[in-house]
Amino acid sequence: MSNLGQGLLVTILVLSTSVWIGGYVAIGVVAHSAATTLDAAQRVAFFRTLGRSYLRVGTPALVIALASGAVAARDQPWNAALTTSVVVAALLVILLAVAVQQARRMTRLRQAALQADEDPATVPAIRRGRRSADILRATLGVLSVVLVVLGCFMAG
Numbered sequence: 001m002s003n004l005g006q007g008l009l010v011t012i013l014v015l016s017t018s019v020w021i022g023g024y025v026a027i028g029v030v031a032h033s034a035a036t037t038l039d040a041a042q043r044v045a046f047f048r049t050l051g052r053s054y055l056r057v058g059t060p061a062l063v064i065a066l067a068s069g070a071v072a073a074r075d076q077p078w079n080a081a082l083t084t085s086v087v088v089a090a091l092l093v094i095l096l097a098v099a100v101q102q103a104r105r106m107t108r109l110r111q112a113a114l115q116a117d118e119d120p121a122t123v124p125a126i127r128r129g130r131r132s133a134d135i136l137r138a139t140l141g142v143l144s145v146v147l148v149v150l151g152c153f154m155a156g
Helices: 003-037 040-073 080-115 124-155
Strands: none
Touching: 003 040, 003 124, 040 080, 040 124, 080 124
């Protein structure tokens, strides 16, 4: 690949990874702010909209990052780092699909609680689901960072 092609590929990889991880971090900051300023019904509506919006931005960014990383890695020898990267990327995609479904399920549970005049924070199924969501989000974050670190070591 020419220097120009390599430079464009790395630029695409860095920008798409930045959107994915930056958005991921921003959602954490927004979640904290929303929890302290919005009532339960507003939070449900806000995060439903935010989740759908970020899915339309974050998912393409992740796909582009993974595709450009795969193109960049095609000249790498097949070794433990590359194998680990492929496994981590696959786990990230699978867990993202699980997380999206879990978030949709949690939204439905929260909406049902609000319609029944219950505080969503007191519903046992929602509390359990929140713990699962926290674990999923943390795992997605760790896998994302691990993938970036592996890519940096392979590039260096």
